[in-house]
Amino acid sequence: MSANLTALAYLAAAILFILALRGLSSPESARRGNVFGITGMLIAVGTTIISPDITSYAWILGALVIGGAVGTGIALKIHMTAMPQLVAAFHSLVGMAAVLVAAAAMDSPASYGITDAEGHIHLASRIEMALGAIIGAITFSGSVVAFTKLQGLVSGNPVTFLGQHLLNLVLAVATVALIVMFVRDPQITYFWTFIALALVLGVLVIIPIGGADMPVVISMLNSYSGWAAAGIGFTLQNSALIVTGALVGSSGAILSYIMVKAMNRSFISVILGGFGGDTATSAATKTDRPVKAGSAEDAAFILKNAASVIIVPGYGMAVAQAQHALAEMAEKLKATGVRVRYGIHPVAGRMPGHMNVLLAEANVPYEEVAELEEINSDFSNTDVAFVIGANDVTNPAARDDPASPIYGMPVLDVDKARTVLFVKRSLSPGYAGIDNDLFYGDTTMMLFADAKKMVQDIASELG
Amino acid sequence: MEVDPLVWELTIFVLAIFVGYYVVWSVTPALHTPLMSITNAISSVIVVGALIAVGPEDFSAAKVFGFAAMVLAAVNIFGGFVVTHRILGMFKKKAK
Secondary structure, eight states, rough: HHHHHHHHHHHHHHHHHHHHHHHHSSSSHHHHHHHHHHHHHHHHHHHHHTTTTTTOHHHHHHHHHHHHHHHHHHHHHHGGGHHHHHHHHHHHHHHHHHHHHHHHHHHGGGGTTTTTTOOOHHHHHHHHHHHHHHHHHHHHHHOOOOHHHHTSSOOOOOOTTTTTTHHHHHHHHHHHHHHHHHHOOOOOOHHHHHHHHHHHHHHHHTTTTTTGHHHHHHHHHHHHHHHHHHHHHHTTHHHHHHHHHHHHHHHHHHHHHHHHHHHHHHHHHHHHHOOOOSSSSSSOOOOOOOOOOOOHHHHHHHHHHOEEEEEEOOHHHHHOHHHHHHHHHHHHHHHHTOOEEEOOOTTSSSTTTTTHHHHHHTTGGGGGGHHHHGGGGGGGGGGEEEEESSEEEEEEOHHHHHTTTTTTTTOOGGGGEEEEEEESSSSOOTTOOOOOOOOGTTTTTEEEHHHHHHHHHHHHHOO | OOOOOHHHHHHHHHHHHHHHHHHHHHHGGGGGGHHHHHHHHHHHGGHHHHHHHOSSOOOOHHHHHHHHHHHHHHHHHHHHHHHHHHEEEOOOOOOO
C-alpha cells in the first residue's frame, strides 16, 4: 500500500473512532458505536501490519494472543461494582504502553522515520516523545495508585505530609529541566531519568486525593492517557493516533469538569487533595436530636400505599451489592401499581455513570433512571423518596446552609418528598464528615440495617 | 516556502479536540462508564507504534519494548471493547 493509501486508512479509522463515541448519545445507538470502534481498530492495526516495514509476525501474534486472552478474560469476569478499578488499571496500561513505545523509538529511531540524514532525531520528535513518555509515565503510576485505592489494597484516605506541594514543585521543575536537556541533546540517560521522575510525580499527585474524589481522579487519568497517546501520535506522524488522543483527552477533561461541578469543587482543591477519605475522620457535631426509626414492615407499608416512589442510590448500595435486591423490591412495587423511578446524582458512585451501570446490571430499564436535573423538580410531588447508600448528595444543607462545607453542591431534593425512607447502617456522617439534617426531619424514617438485607426484608413484606 | 508537517499534525490535533468536545458533550450521562471503557480501548490504537518496533526480523531492545507495549495495548483493546459490549448489553428498554 502506498503511503497515501495508508494515511487514508488511518483517517478512516479516526472517523470510526469519532462515530464510536457519537454512538454513546443514546443506549440504542451505543452498541453500533462499539462495532464502529472495533472496526476502526481493525483497520488501524491491519494497515500497519501489511506495511512493508513489518516482516516478522511471530512476536506480533504472541503479543496479540497473550494480551487478547488476558483482556478478554478480565472483561468477561469483572463485576460491575469493580468497574472503577478496572478502568484505572486500563489507564495505567495505556500510560505504560506510551512509555514503552517512546523507549522503542529512542532505541531504534530510524525505523520510526524520525531521524535526519546524519541519524539524529528530529528536534520536534524529541519534544513530542519526551512529552508523550512523561505524561504516559504519570498516567501509569497515578493510575496504579488510583487502582490500589479503589481496590481497597490501600486506604482510600488522603495521604498528605509536610512539604508535599513543595516536593511536587521541585520534581516538576526538575522534569522540565531534563526535558530541555534532552531536547538539546537526546541522551538515553536523560530519557530514563525523566521517566523515573514522572513515575514518582504520578504517585505523589494521586496519593493526597481521597476516596470520595475518585470520580474526578479517574476522569483526569482518562484525559492524561489520551494526551500521552496524542504525544506519541505526533512522533509517529500517525493521524489516527493524534485524533484518538485528542478525543480521549478532551473526553476525560469534560468528565472531570462534570464531576468537579457536581461536587461544587474546584480542580485546584481536588488536586491539592486532603479531602474525603473512606471514613469521615473529622469530628462531626454529634447531636442528640430524636430520630424516627422504622422496620422493614413499616417501610413496606408506606411504600405500598404510595402512588410514586423515587429511589436514590449511592455508593453504599454498590458496597452492599444491593442493586439486584433493590430492583426486585421495585418490581414488586410496580406490580402493585406504584410508579417507581430512580434519581442519580453525577457523583453517586466511584466513577462517572457507575450507578447507571449497576442498575442496568440489575435489569432496571434505563427509561426509569433519571439524572439529577431531569428529576429534581419531581420530588415535591412524590410520595416517597427511598435513599439507599447515599448521604451527602441528599443533604439539604448544601442548598440552605451557607456555613456548610458542601454549600453550593447540587443535591437531590429528597427532603421535598412527602416521606423520606433512608436506609443506612448508622447515623454516621458521609464522606464530607458533616451531619445530615435529613436524618432528623419530621417526614424522615430511618431504616437502620445493611442495605441489601433491608431491601430484601421489605421485598418479602411486600409479598 | 513549505509548511512543516508538524503544523499539519497540530492542525489535525486541534480540530480533533474540538470534535471531541462536541461529541463528548452529546454523550448521555447514563453512558459515562462505557464512554470511559471505550476511550480506553480506542486510545490503545497506540499499538500501531508498538507494531513498528516489533515488526523487523532483527532482535533489538526496541523489539522487546515494542512487544511489551503490544501486550499491554492488546489487553486494553480486547478488554475495553469486550467490557463495553457487556455493559451496553445490560442497558435494556422497558419490557413491553
